[in-house]
Amino acid sequence: MAQRSRLIRGSRRGVVLAALAVALAAVAPAGASAEIGVLGGWGSLGTGNGQFTGASSLTIDSTGDVYVVDGKNSGLDAYNRIQKFTSAGAFITSFGNKGSEPDGFYGAGVAAATPSNVYVVDTFNKRIQQYTSTVPPTTYAHAATLAGAGSGDGQLVSPLGLAADPAGNLYVADNGNERIQKFDANGVFITKWGVQGSGPGEMNWPSDVSVAPDGSVYVTDTTNHRVQRWTSDGVFISQWGTAGSGDGQFVNPSAVATDSAGNVYVADADNDRIQKFTATGAFIAKFGSFGAGAGQLDYPTDVAVNASGTIYVLDSGNNRVQMFGEGGAPISNSSGAPGPAAPPKAKPKPTSVWALIPPGPLCASKNGQLCYVEILIPAPGQVVANTPLRGGAGASMVAMRGRKTQSKPGIQLMKRRVAKAGKIRLALRLNKSARKVVDREGKIAVRVRLAFTPKVGKATSTTRTFTFEKKPKK
Numbered sequence: 001m002a003q004r005s006r007l008i009r010g011s012r013r014g015v016v017l018a019a020l021a022v023a024l025a026a027v028a029p030a031g032a033s034a035e036i037g038v039l040g041g042w043g044s045l046g047t048g049n050g051q052f053t054g055a056s057s058l059t060i061d062s063t064g065d066v067y068v069v070d071g072k073n074s075g076l077d078a079y080n081r082i083q084k085f086t087s088a089g090a091f092i093t094s095f096g097n098k099g100s101e102p103d104g105f106y107g108a109g110v111a112a113a114t115p116s117n118v119y120v121v122d123t124f125n126k127r128i129q130q131y132t133s134t135v136p137p138t139t140y141a142h143a144a145t146l147a148g149a150g151s152g153d154g155q156l157v158s159p160l161g162l163a164a165d166p167a168g169n170l171y172v173a174d175n176g177n178e179r180i181q182k183f184d185a186n187g188v189f190i191t192k193w194g195v196q197g198s199g200p201g202e203m204n205w206p207s208d209v210s211v212a213p214d215g216s217v218y219v220t221d222t223t224n225h226r227v228q229r230w231t232s233d234g235v236f237i238s239q240w241g242t243a244g245s246g247d248g249q250f251v252n253p254s255a256v257a258t259d260s261a262g263n264v265y266v267a268d269a270d271n272d273r274i275q276k277f278t279a280t281g282a283f284i285a286k287f288g289s290f291g292a293g294a295g296q297l298d299y300p301t302d303v304a305v306n307a308s309g310t311i312y313v314l315d316s317g318n319n320r321v322q323m324f325g326e327g328g329a330p331i332s333n334s335s336g337a338p339g340p341a342a343p344p345k346a347k348p349k350p351t352s353v354w355a356l357i358p359p360g361p362l363c364a365s366k367n368g369q370l371c372y373v374e375i376l377i378p379a380p381g382q383v384v385a386n387t388p389l390r391g392g393a394g395a396s397m398v399a400m401r402g403r404k405t406q407s408k409p410g411i412q413l414m415k416r417r418v419a420k421a422g423k424i425r426l427a428l429r430l431n432k433s434a435r436k437v438v439d440r441e442g443k444i445a446v447r448v449r450l451a452f453t454p455k456v457g458k459a460t461s462t463t464r465t466f467t468f469e470k471k472p473k474k
Contacts, residue, residue, distance in 0.1 A: 036287045037328025038295040042089035043320030049091045052319040060304045061112035065137060069110045095140040103142035105129045109162040119162060126156045146187030151177050154189035161208030173206040193234030198224050201236040212258040220253040227266055240281030245271050248283040255302040267300045274303055274313055292318050295331030373426050373466050444468045
């Protein structure tokens, strides 16, 4: 996902984030892209219909309707509803429950094989949930639970992205197992590929997957800062991308989508932009910059393209969906006011930063927003330094004001890798709206709960509170 870098994206992910490559469509032939502008959008912070709180993923079905995985209510990092909209953003319906019950989920990704058949990645419960409708587009009910926890064939650790091909087969970004798994429409395991690493065909934090019209499978290999391409049977084809902010470079890419012409779109999350490539990875175009104006982005977690060529971006940090396309209105300039499209600019350097109390070496700011913290796992022998979690780990967070708690406005939690034996390093990103949870002393207290499920043995959990205050930037 995320990161969220999110987690999801959450924690990141998240960390971190998921998208569908069914019925995605053409924009322009490769290499012939006109100026991309803003076509519209919808959404705001909240829990009402058409509002979002921690939205993590979106997808489009064959009729053009849009589905968004949204964190309704004040749960701890819990994405627990799917909202469905028309292609213009009019609310249609919502469905899903929060939790580990048979019909519940803590989701990160979504795919619509058909308008009547929707799949959700249930990240923390390590499964895929299927919802069907007998009277689309308004009524959906839980139909089946697919896969389960573990590292065997057909088992999942911390699944994030999800896609469906025209035959109804499902492709899952099995984060934690660092692989892609392929299932049929009923959840029967077909094949898998990928191992942990940074070489060709290896992965570190696979966050999303998309299937192109020619059957190619694209994956955002998030912490390797690249996109990789395979055949539908898992034969490695190619890769592109390195860490950075130049054309064709990425910083924690969170999602990938394809159109019917075979072009590839990547949500370059920490660069706050979308990049467009040919099927072979040649750079075509980019759009978006950090901000809240029309066409600007704050941690885009997902991207999808419909049959008319409209590009939908889940602008997670701004709690909205934005629509882009050729012939759209000029993208806002850095002030947030509509105006001529401006070249991408670096994010403004802050005059102050959030600092961890007490100060420590883990508090490193990124654009004045990002601090790293570590949590000791109660069963330290389950992990080793510099490796991804091989069991499962879920992180959740609330901001506290006195004895009251609030879901994390302005604060994003990104699940990271193991920093040293027995510890998990997390990144807390505090954006401008974090002021909503500042106490009378000008501090922010964040309570983080980490649950760890080893491959063998009982699950354990621990909770820690971290406090931040703003200090002048040196």
